[in-house]
Amino acid sequence: MSLRWMIAAFALLGAAGPALACKCALVPRDRTIISTPLVFQGRVVNIETTPQTGPADQITTMMVIKNLKGMAKGETVKVKSRTASAACGFDFRNAKPTMLVGAFRDEQGALSVRRCTMYNLNR
Numbered sequence: 001m002s003l004r005w006m007i008a009a010f011a012l013l014g015a016a017g018p019a020l021a022c023k024c025a026l027v028p029r030d031r032t033i034i035s036t037p038l039v040f041q042g043r044v045v046n047i048e049t050t051p052q053t054g055p056a057d058q059i060t061t062m063m064v065i066k067n068l069k070g071m072a073k074g075e076t077v078k079v080k081s082r083t084a085s086a087a088c089g090f091d092f093r094n095a096k097p098t099m100l101v102g103a104f105r106d107e108q109g110a111l112s113v114r115r116c117t118m119y120n121l122n123r
Contacts, residue, residue: 024116
């Protein structure tokens with residue numbers, strides 16, 4: 001095997017390593033609010049975590065205390081998240097009971113959050 005092929009083979013093996021952790025760009029809060037479809041100040045009512053083979057799924061029930069964008073005050077909502085930061089998840093068990101929430105709707109209309117959005121809203 002030539003040296004060129006050996007270098008190419010090692011490069012491919014190195015690229016197939018484990019996934020890197022989710023990295024968040026620092027974005028000002030006002031820009032994060034502009035770029036996020038739904039933003040509200042919410043209070044955690046209940047957290048359900050379901051462990052699976054990979055990162056755990058979490059369903060967090062929240063009360064909307066203040067609407068900033070797209071929600072109704074007093075509304076109770078369920079928010080989906082992954083718990084592993086490497087999967088860009090946000091674990092509500094490690095968060096304050098009241099916080100700003102930046103959410104997105106999936107194809108079924110369910111709310112979900114992403115680690116970087118939550119970080120930029122609450123840092």
